[in-house]
Amino acid sequence: MNIITDVRKDYILSKIRDGERVDGRAFDEFRKIEIETGVIEKAEGSALVKLGNTQVIVGVKMQVGEPFPDSPDKGIIITNAELVPLASPIFEPGPPDENSIELARVVDRGIRESEAIDLSKLCIEEGKKVWIIFIDIHALDDDGNLLDASAIAAISALLNTRVPAERFGVGEDFPLPVRNLPVAVTSMIIEDKILVDPSKDEKSVSNSFITITTDVDDNIVSIQKSGSYLLKEEKFYEVLDISIEKAREIRELLKEV
């Protein structure tokens, strides 16, 4: 730990104790969210999301393949995340580590469990041919909370996706049937305070996170407590309420995509 970050940590912490955040946000305030779709022409769907200075791009590619034996009439979702070294001095090249695996799996769960994609409409020939959707998350700049940015980018890219049926000789292209809008909200818990959308700066003072993903009806579809810390039950319910409310706000942005 170098001296600069050590001193910086004191500053961030003392601000938080005074009820303030270093970037002037309220505790329950997200950074500015910008969504741009269709940024990669070669992909079936794509989105670039900026969450403050955090930037992530998601590309959706589709292929025809065999269904899983236990769901012969349903399409398949495969989600992957690459935390490439370009995006942060602490990311290293090589196979995905536990952080990128966790990121991909939490984003995947939100989409899967909210049943955001009507997978039964992605069956071409029962038991033989279905559509496989590859959701690839590519981090560009990690200024904290890559997870929420990735989740927004993933659903935005899916909303932007056209199924390339003509290219595969199985009919006409059609838009991907998206029917739900899952939104992930990550909070950092520090000294009994809840900070939504923690920046990289803020993450240096705490390793206590929880991500709650909700759907259009405010159902909870995914939870992930992350980091070695103990969470009080009352605090959990508090985070739950904040997450539901914040997700509603972000969902309004998604409706414009």
Added chain:
Amino acid sequence: MLVFPGDFLGYAEEFICDDGVYSEEGKLYASKAGRVKIKNKVIKVETINEIPKISKGDIVLGEVIDTKNNFALVEIVRKKGFNRELTTYKTAVLHISNISTMYLKDINEGIRYKDIIVCEVIDDDLKLSTKKDELGVIKAKCGICGGELLLKGDKLRCKECGNTEKRKISKNYGKGVW
């Protein structure tokens, strides 16, 4: 009294915490399973399966990893009476004056690099002594050819090349016990 990790044991002002006990917000809890022992207001929990801690009076097994003019550095690898590994790397100092009851002109008359030795810990800063009969070198290799040194009278003789060397030899040299 038998306790389990997290069991409440009393208040911080009543006792002094020792092994297996921790204090949080003025309360004392067990951090291990075992028996509570209280002596002179010092409270501790004794478990069947203790983690080895090196302190004054312990007998330890080690390897000489460096020798200087008047001291040697010893990497401690095991505490006597324990089957468990030590928790981390522990390097201790054996001063020339603590090697033998007799005067040594040269440290190499007492111990040499790579010797395996049994020592007593003589203070909590990990200072060692090999003065007692059962302490000292228990296994060593020839400085010339690397062959095994065997006990021959009060000296060590190389099995391969016949070279003889001096050491502060433990009475258990070559027996595989310590």
Added chain:
Amino acid sequence: MSEDIKLIVNGKRIDGRAFDELRNIRIEAGVLKNADGSCYLEMGRNKIMAAVYGPRKVQPRHLADPVKAIVRYRYNMAPFSVEERKRPGPDRRSVEISKVSREALESIIMTELFPRSSIDIFVEVLQADAGSRTACLNAASVALVDAGIPMRGIITSVAVAKVDGHIVLDPVKEEDNFGEADIPFAFFIRNGKIESIALLQMDGKLTKNELIEAVKLAKKGVMEIYKLQREAIMKKYIVEDVE
């Protein structure tokens, strides 16, 4: 497929249990010779072996932390533990489970007492039948106590599921596969009281009220498991007394 299977009939579950009833649990501590601490645990048809090594020297050495012990946790499924042979080695699911399980235990292990050391926890799933990560955590906790590793209390874990519209405790495979939600929990228990949440994951679909009900049910479940974890350790001391 899932629509064909009735998971709740006449208020009873597929294996005859009530909604708030755990599967049979058997715990035995100190079952391995090499490890510093170990535990064998059965939770329903889950069969779990956990081992703890350390605190010991960190290998490789550069991973050592000068102020505290590092904790490593490896959740591994044996190839024969599930119906269809599982390819050996860590998959993405195992990596994630290992991460969140490690974090749960790390939060109560007194790592500050052992700078530059590692505490390595290895958990093998010999047979899996839903809730294996919770069974593994329960076994790992007991193995840690068996190894004499200082902890602020203990971690006890159980899953809750939503099945045919009901919130049920400790689901079996069928309930997990065809249920509407799965929520693995682990709690920090101290002095016989639940203090806080150490692990929490969820996937499926639940309302806020259902989630609150799930927490309540999980808390009931872990208190029963906690008693068994405690007994498994205490048995060693009572045997010693008889001798």
